[in-house]
Amino acid sequence: MSVFTLPLGDDALLRPLEPWQAQEFLDHIDRARAIVDPWIPWAARSTDLASATAVLQRYADDQAADGGRIYGIWLAGTLVGGVMFTRFDAVSGVCEVGCWLEPAGQGHGLVTRACRLLIDWAFGERGMTRVEWWVSAGNTRSIEVARRLGMTREGVLRARYPHRGERHDSEVWALLAGDAPATGAKAELDGLMAAFLDAFTNTAGRVADVAAVRDLCIPQVTIVNNTGGEPVAYDLDGFVEPRQKLLTDGTLTEFSEWEVAERTEISGSIAHRFSDYRKSGVRDGARFEGAGRKITQFVRTPAGWRISSMAWDDE
Template structure:
């Protein structure tokens, strides 16, 4: 397992099914803050459903189709980032995030997403990374901007949530637009390197 420091006492680590109880406690704290923007937060209501969410990502990771990582601050899970879609054949992935109030204002999501995008472009050869966000989610839009993404457009009335349809903004960054990450020579890459064919 890897641990990637995000500064001070924050770390990025894989979020796996065995974290279900910790994940559930975190989602219970985060629910009022993230539920309006991230519908899947409503699916984790007990240990079994929290395990199912994390198992779904574990299965998708095994198929190279998605991945999920937790952000720990002072040893407490406060949020996470993920590849909600990862399609190496088309070269397109989608990055997402969530954070409870205790983790806000520290740049944790931006730093964690940069690590994901560095890996997607440099190691996996992705061509395009997307960021889908419900219209009105200004905090998420600000992260997309900080990552240097461009707003491609709006999918009008795209997603239904609690009986109401919502617009979805699509943001993206292309591999040629992504700046190379400057790492200390001894710093380990945050994800497993690809194996040559």
């Protein structure tokens, strides 16, 4: 075992990924290629031992120059993914973090925990000012990680890069050394909204659990779809049941929805939140992406904060 090893929980370890591990790295990329290739440029180039070695050697050279770095995540002894500083500029105080994961490593929170270790090291040990996260607008899983890390979405660079004959947008997320994590009621409301959106996720073979929304709302909640013409209002059963069916009968797959910006105001035991969100998935075999806005109202109950009403408008 490497002396440079950090535990991530769930029988997982984080340690440097070096050129001598190129065959293990190549075997892992072969397993991960289908879901990594669209987002990580070197995945398409790591096709044999020589090219896989070259990728790891480039990071080794970058690290020797105090630049980029790459680390692997091993789960139960198998390399399943990793995290990296794709850029590390100690002079300017700016670095960029990235990640990748094969299906066997998903669902454990490993990437989020590993990225937090890199971010804490960048801020605490190296005195960096800014950690960036550049991500394709279609890479929903990576965007979810940026949100869980507390990053702020700063903008979109439209048609920034080509891939497989199409030009793709890039989103820029960032965390500053002075950014304070949410605490108290704000942190609870952040968690409540994240849990609400997470209930609809059925990516990577995961089964959506829309029924979990019942525990996040008061029984008298009103939910309104104000997209298009007349508003459509739902009670809790009327909202949950058709969406549970839609997300579990094969009609809507690979679906996720996430906030890209929010503004929350709290006054005593009531609060409201204005959210911009994006979503993507496959419906009836056709991939789609969308965006919209939500207004959510909350009340504090003896059991904690709960959603009392919600209205949304899809673009």
